[in-house]
Amino acid sequence: MTPIRVLLVDDHTLFRAGIRVLLQDQVDIEVVAETGDPLAALQLIETHRPDVVLMDISMPGLSGLEATVQVVHAFPHVRVIILSMYPDEEYVSHALHAGAAGYLLKEAAVAELGIAVRAAARGETYLSPQVSTQVVIEYKQRARSIKRLTPRQREILRLIAKGYSSTQIAEALFLSVKTVESHRTELMKRLAIHDIAGLVRYAIRVGLVTPDE
The missing domain is CATH 3.40.50.2300 (Response regulator)
Incomplete structure (x- = not known):
């Protein structure tokens, strides 16, 4: 052999x-x-x-x-x-x-x-095995957290993670800048994340974007 x-x-x-x-x-x-x-x-x-x-x-x-x-x-x-x-x-x-x-x-x-x-x-x-267990635990936690977001919030989160500004997101989704910023504030509140970098990391973890996007 x-x-x-x-x-x-x-x-x-x-x-x-x-x-x-x-x-x-x-x-x-x-x-x-x-x-x-x-x-x-x-x-x-x-x-x-x-x-x-x-x-x-x-x-x-x-x-x-x-x-x-x-x-x-x-x-x-x-x-x-x-x-x-x-x-x-x-x-x-x-x-x-x-x-x-x-x-x-x-x-x-x-x-x-x-x-x-x-x-x-x-x-x-x-x-x-330890990794497999941790992956399953975090996957379930991630699945629960993403379910708390509305489809609109997920789309805004995806665009934030891709580097779009509030103005660019507003133009892409035909919303006002004020509405986009309101959604962003609500996203941070629901996910207990306090900055844009944290939102980007979260979006990558849940698969909304990939690290090279």
Whole structure:
């Protein structure tokens, strides 16, 4: 049986060494290369042709998410698993949006590492159990909060998140500026959000807009 070829990308040398040792005990998994520099990952993929890349989410210079976007674009067949300390749904969402095939917490059980790599290699998406639970909880909370908004409020929120001014929203929806500002005030009140940046983050989380819109 051909082993699953893995590339490690993490700027912490000791952590990387620990992951390598753990994977070496798996007869069906082979670590073919490693680096602490996400910018070097593309060249290493070109050279070593891994099936799966284990990518730290936070590294100096290029972030793991930015590197994932580049990897997935340049090598669509390569599966990227994000390694992270953050179980928050927002981080998971950004990772999946970047094209990651998995999200593995660094505090995960040893056995989970092999399970995640094998799942990704099979073309599946793997999320740590703690992450899966948190995603479900936050999804339900998000669904409840968005239901509190009227269709008009959702549309105004979407345009706010896309960077429209009150005047531009008024023109687009054939409303007065005063009406738009009234809706914006009510949005903040209903969502307990107190600034435009918060509204933008909320709109991204609930899927009204994507981060690159």
